[in-house]
Amino acid sequence: MFISDDELLARTRKVLGARPAAPPIEARAESSLRDLGLDSLDALGLMFDLETEFAVTLPESETARIATFGDLLQSLRSAVGAAAPDALASTPRSVEA
Amino acid sequence: MQRRVAVTGLGVVSGAGADVPTFWANVVAGRSCMRPIVQVDGNLLNRKIGVEVASLPLVGMDPRVVATMDRFAQFAAVAAAEAVASAGLLDAGAWGQRSAVCTGTSLGGQTTQDDTFRELYGRQRQRVHPMTLPRAMSGAGAAHLSMAYGITGPSLTFATACAAANYAIGHAFWMVRQGTVDRAIAGGSEAPFSYGNLKAWEALHALAPDSCRPFSCDRQGTILGEGAGMLVLEPLEEARARGARVYAELVGFGMGSDAHHLTQPTSAGAARAMRAALADGGMASEDVGYINAHGTGTLANDATEAEAIREVFGARADLFPVSSTKAVHGHGQGATGGFEAVATIMALQTGTVPPTANVIDVDPKCMIRVVTGEAAHASSEYALSNTFAFGGMNAVLAFRRWEGA
Numbered sequence: 398m399f400i401s402d403d404e405l406l407a408r409t410r411k412v413l414g415a416r417p418a419a420p421p422i423e424a425r426a427e428s429s430l431r432d433l434g435l436d437s438l439d440a441l442g443l444m445f446d447l448e449t450e451f452a453v454t455l456p457e458s459e460t461a462r463i464a465t466f467g468d469l470l471q472s473l474r475s476a477v478g479a480a481a482p483d484a485l486a487s488t489p490r491s492v493e494a
Numbered sequence: 495m496q497r498r499v500a501v502t503g504l505g506v507v508s509g510a511g512a513d514v515p516t517f518w519a520n521v522v523a524g525r526s527c528m529r530p531i532v533q534v535d536g537n538l539l540n541r542k543i544g545v546e547v548a549s550l551p552l553v554g555m556d557p558r559v560v561a562t563m564d565r566f567a568q569f570a571a572v573a574a575a576e577a578v579a580s581a582g583l584l585d586a587g588a589w590g591q592r593s594a595v596c597t598g599t600s601l602g603g604q605t606t607q608d609d610t611f612r613e614l615y616g617r618q619r620q621r622v623h624p625m626t627l628p629r630a631m632s633g634a635g636a637a638h639l640s641m642a643y644g645i646t647g648p649s650l651t652f653a654t655a656c657a658a659a660n661y662a663i664g665h666a667f668w669m670v671r672q673g674t675v676d677r678a679i680a681g682g683s684e685a686p687f688s689y690g691n692l693k694a695w696e697a698l699h700a701l702a703p704d705s706c707r708p709f710s711c712d713r714q715g716t717i718l719g720e721g722a723g724m725l726v727l728e729p730l731e732e733a734r735a736r737g738a739r740v741y742a743e744l745v746g747f748g749m750g751s752d753a754h755h756l757t758q759p760t761s762a763g764a765a766r767a768m769r770a771a772l773a774d775g776g777m778a779s780e781d782v783g784y785i786n787a788h789g790t791g792t793l794a795n796d797a798t799e800a801e802a803i804r805e806v807f808g809a810r811a812d813l814f815p816v817s818s819t820k821a822v823h824g825h826g827q828g829a830t831g832g833f834e835a836v837a838t839i840m841a842l843q844t845g846t847v848p849p850t851a852n853v854i855d856v857d858p859k860c861m862i863r864v865v866t867g868e869a870a871h872a873s874s875e876y877a878l879s880n881t882f883a884f885g886g887m888n889a890v891l892a893f894r895r896w897e898g899a
Binding site for chain 1: 560
């Protein structure tokens with residue numbers, strides 16, 4: 398199942414917004430995760446939540462280098478794009494239109 | 495010179511009440527709060543009843559902090575908030591280095607572990623949430639309380655199973671009594687309603703199919719409860735000097751180990767802990783006017799505990815009242831000593847012994863005076879609260895009614 402860039406962005410923002418503390422600024426590609434109110438463990442927690450949302454696994458080598466919201470979207474793009482359609486279809490999470 | 499120690503704060507969250515007044519109203523009425531378990535699908539369980547907390551009052555807590563807490567730590571925070579508020583010690587600066595926090599829990603963050611490892615083993619997920627360890631660690635309850643109140647003195651956690659809260663309260667008591675600290679939050683918390691943990695309990699054959707009936711001849715086991723019970727302790731003189739309300743005096747703490755078996759209790763170990771509490775409090779056995787029993791409702795515990803009481807108190811065991819409040823709030827494991835400390839203090843304060851709920855006929859092998867049916871009047875000066883744990887780890891607290899002198 399194909400996930401468009403718009404959908405990827407919308408769902409990523411939604412997961413970010415659902416965290417206990419809403420980001421103090423709107424997330425843009427150049428926003429650092431720290432500026433979004435995330436310390437290093439918060440950032441890993443967000444990545445974990447996004448892995449759940451998209452039923453993907455971000456490689457360790459990727460998570461270590463993600464510093465900005467743009468980096469995060471890029472890693473997700475690559476993971477989601479690489480995921481087999483079947484894997485996405487079978488995820489227990491609803492895949493929104 | 496040892497200092498006298500006052501209990502100046504009480505807090506509880508349980509399926510029998512998320513505050514002390516509601517909890518005590520249910521306990522003193524002998525109103526069993528067992529319900530079908532909802533946190534785990536009942537179709538998957540052979541033992542389907544428990545005493546769960548329906549809604550957790552997390553009002554006023556930072557959601558970012560709450561998100562980092564397992565349910566057992568959330569319970570500790572909620573009960574401690576009530577205890578600290580009732581002690582009038584909410585001000586910033588009320589705690590600090592001369593204060594301590596001691597918590598008990600049997601298994602700590604079981605819920606986090608269960609949820610996490612289901613993903614790992616069941617759904618072949620390759621990673622777990624980065625906060626899994628700090629959420630699940632048994633010391634998380636104490637850590638959160640230390641951060642919430644700025645307690646920079648000792649933070650201790652006891653993992654002595656179903657006696658853990660009494661170990662925590664007892665050690666905090668000793669620290670205050672000997673002058674190591676001037677204030678302490680102490681108690682226990684537990685969140686046992688996760689699938690894996692319930693299956694572990696089922697496998698032990700210690701859970702009752704329908705009802706918890708401590709000391710009853712037809713008892714078939716215990717039922718689990720969840721939540722937390724917390725006390726605030728401080729030197730009596732300081733409490734009086736600041737005009738604090740004193741709920742009771744904590745006068746003695748005793749421990750004893752069976753050194754025998756992981757699950758089969760001995761009366762000698764329980765008796766040893768009761769005698770140690772009496773000796774620690776400088777009490778004679780004649781002083782005791784009420785025992786809040788461990789009274790789990792299992793065949794082994796109740797008979798052994800009755801025998802131990804008989805060993806320590808001799809023929810007087812026919813005379814003074816004993817009750818177990820577990821049929822009301824469930825067996826809270828690491829929390830249960832906290833629940834029962836609150837119940838024991840309220841019993842002393844009100845001169846009312848809560849009944850043992852659900853008893854049909856007292857087992858004739860339990861040769862003690864079990865209060866059943868309705869609460870009994872008893873203006874006792876001293877009371878014991880017993881907790882005995884798997885592993886043969888026994889801890890008993892001795893409280894004294896406070897009358898203003």
